[in-house]
Amino acid sequence: MCARLFLSALLFASFVDHGGCVGMDDDLDHDDLVGLSSEVNPHSMFYQSPIDLESKEAYPIELSPLMFKGHWTLGHKPLIKNNDETVEIGEASSAKYHASLRGGPLHGTYKFSQAHFHWGNRSSHGSEHTINGHQYSMEVHFVHHHSKYKNIKEARGKVDGLCVVAFFLKVTEKNPRTNNRFNLIVHHLTKLRSAKSEEAAEPNILTCLKPIATPGDYFFYYGSLTTKPYSENVLWIVYPKWASVTESQVDEFRHIRGAGNKVIKSNYRGTQDLNGRTVYWVTATSDEYSY
Ligand SMILES: [Zn+2]
Numbered sequence: 001m002c003a004r005l006f007l008s009a010l011l012f013a014s015f016v017d018h019g020g021c022v023g024m025d026d027d028l029d030h031d032d033l034v035g036l037s038s039e040v041n042p043h044s045m046f047y048q049s050p051i052d053l054e055s056k057e058a059y060p061i062e063l064s065p066l067m068f069k070g071h072w073t074l075g076h077k078p079l080i081k082n083n084d085e086t087v088e089i090g091e092a093s094s095a096k097y098h099a100s101l102r103g104g105p106l107h108g109t110y111k112f113s114q115a116h117f118h119w120g121n122r123s124s125h126g127s128e129h130t131i132n133g134h135q136y137s138m139e140v141h142f143v144h145h146h147s148k149y150k151n152i153k154e155a156r157g158k159v160d161g162l163c164v165v166a167f168f169l170k171v172t173e174k175n176p177r178t179n180n181r182f183n184l185i186v187h188h189l190t191k192l193r194s195a196k197s198e199e200a201a202e203p204n205i206l207t208c209l210k211p212i213a214t215p216g217d218y219f220f221y222y223g224s225l226t227t228k229p230y231s232e233n234v235l236w237i238v239y240p241k242w243a244s245v246t247e248s249q250v251d252e253f254r255h256i257r258g259a260g261n262k263v264i265k266s267n268y269r270g271t272q273d274l275n276g277r278t279v280y281w282v283t284a285t286s287d288e289y290s291y
Helices: 003-016 247-253
Strands: 059-063 067-069 078-082 087-091 100-102 110-119 138-146 162-171 198-200 218-223 234-245 280-284
Touching (some): 110 247, 162 247
Antiparallel strands (some): 078 087, 078 198, 110 138, 138 162, 218 234
């Protein structure tokens, strides 16, 4: 059985496992979840994110390599901005996306929309997902939408609309070392303290995450946005490896001001119930799909 069919079967099995019990909305049955309807049920709050990822409970599968294209050399005038809630990095022209993601659990190509950050008021917490109960200092999200939808707005209402890749950053007390690549992001932050401020960014601004973004060795599961409207149409890819950063680097994020000129000390959502979902642990096959 090819990897994609095998995966579809697994996903179907995982949804069927829930039978008719899919949340508070009795109108939603599993047909909606497996794609016979492409619209997201806006009222469901059953497959929420983030979650705790338990490595012992994850279902191991082999998939084609996950391929990042263009994330490390962003084109089309990359921008870094304070969007009121977080620091966001993206390409200036939404009509000319450059970076894309394919392979692994994805059916088709997903276009990069933006990267953003979650942090806490102390470095012992701040990540949204946790690994075996452990929370990291920060979490970075690379948000993508399926290329068959015009833009992220159109993809928001579709069950296969979004894919978010999550990376962890951790302040290490032993042998703290400045992460020079992370400074490509951090050095902008003093100029972005006011809400809605922005400036041009370097094309290689995200390269501090490149060593983590391997073709395999990640978790994936189906969940939701972690901010409003919490839509349940996100395929989450979460790397358990983390990049080392320093306390002073993370502290720069804690000076960002959001709505009402209030300092954003913390902007992460706590973990949600798994509610019987299957979490997969992916290793990459050596062969690649042809698209
Ligand atoms: Zn996020």
